[in-house]
């Protein structure tokens with residue numbers, strides 16, 4: 157029996173919302189943070205460890221997987237969930253964003269984009285239809301429309317042209333996606349930082365009708381203040397009864413600010429990437445484990461954190477294995493960072509449900525303002 161997917165809003169506090177997306181592969185509690193599993197793995201983490209941090213859903217990258225090992229091969233091997241041993245929901249991006257960042261290696265037309273692989277220089281084409289086919293072959297639970305987005309700053313004409321092309325592609329994506337019970341298709345709002353273009357885009361997407369709506373084209377270099385200004389109106393332009401997904405965000409304070417403004421889902425490589433470069437995120441802010449101040453420090457990264465890195469290891473050990481370039485360094489810090497991000501999401505879900513989001517936010521900023529514990 158195929159179970160359909162749905163979204164239920166459980167509570168709101170100001171514009172912040174908490175709820176749940178139900179899918180045949182499990183429930184996604186919102187607001188949700190999605191770790192990024194670019195090449196069918198969240199780097200340095202076993203899938204069961206990712207699940208242990210509290211993640212309900214992962215993000216997979218169409219662009220990377222279509223090039224290597226290819227969507228057709230993953231399909232023959234039973235789909236992405238089985239291939240990477242992750243049985244909970246997976247959201248896949250459309251490949252659009254990564255192809256756009258290839259700059260001079262791509263060619264954009266009304267039909268789609270042709271580009272050269274960064275791996276071997278081979279030629280490929282991505283269109284709305286091909287992106288839907290790849291995401292179907294992968295077995296993605298939440299499929300994203302194929303879209304185009306300019307890097308900011310860009311002039312208004314460029315932003316408008318790009319947004320309108322993305323809306324035509326959104327319609328083609330919906331047609332190509334077809335009727336697939338149990339799978340969701342999300343439209344992507346574009347329009348840069350311009351309120352009128354964002355409204356035009358939202359209107360076009362609502363007319364087509366999607367299972368969820370992403371806010372695209374932010375976190376592309378505009379800075380936090382400009383992003384928050386846009387988020388003061390963008391989520392409210394989208395349907396209230398569907399999930400809203402802010403793509404590619406972000407640092408912990410970006411996430412708290414986005415949830416405050418009505419965002420339900422986010423993804424970012426930051427916690428895993430930082431983990432591999434010796435950067436830890438804690439409730440007291442960012443900790444650089446490379447710093448010599450940690451080399452004799454027997455205390456954990458965060459005494460209140462229940463992740464394996466904090467429960468079992470000292471700052472001195474984390475410092476040592478980073479300096480010695482041991483693999484466990486990236487493993488432990490990634491685990492800690494993902495654990496911290498998921499704990500932050502749980503804290504926000506609880507606070508919204510209790511009508512205490514403002515107090516939560518004040519505490520979040522106060523703890524960060526204190527900074528890391530002083531050296532011994």
Ligand SMILES: [Zn+2]
Pocket residue numbers: 457458461462463464465466467492493495
């Ligand atoms: Zn920890």
